[in-house]
Amino acid sequence: MNTTLEKGGRMSKSKKYKIKQKDFRKLEKLAERIYNTATVINYFCRTQQQIEELYSLTPIV
Secondary structure (H helix, E strand, O other): EEEEEEEOOOOEEEEOOOOHHHHHHHHHHHHHHHHHHHHHHHHHHHHHHHHHHOOOOOOOO
């Protein structure tokens, strides 16, 4: 069940969605690509401490 934050800080129930197996596979592949991209960016930022090197990430992000 999905919940959303209402005005005043209370949680309310939102509509449930049925996802077809084909659509789920597409979302799963997209999530995997996003995770892999984030992992590479995280590694790059940890290993390249010079600000000039970090600017080269701008086109990727």
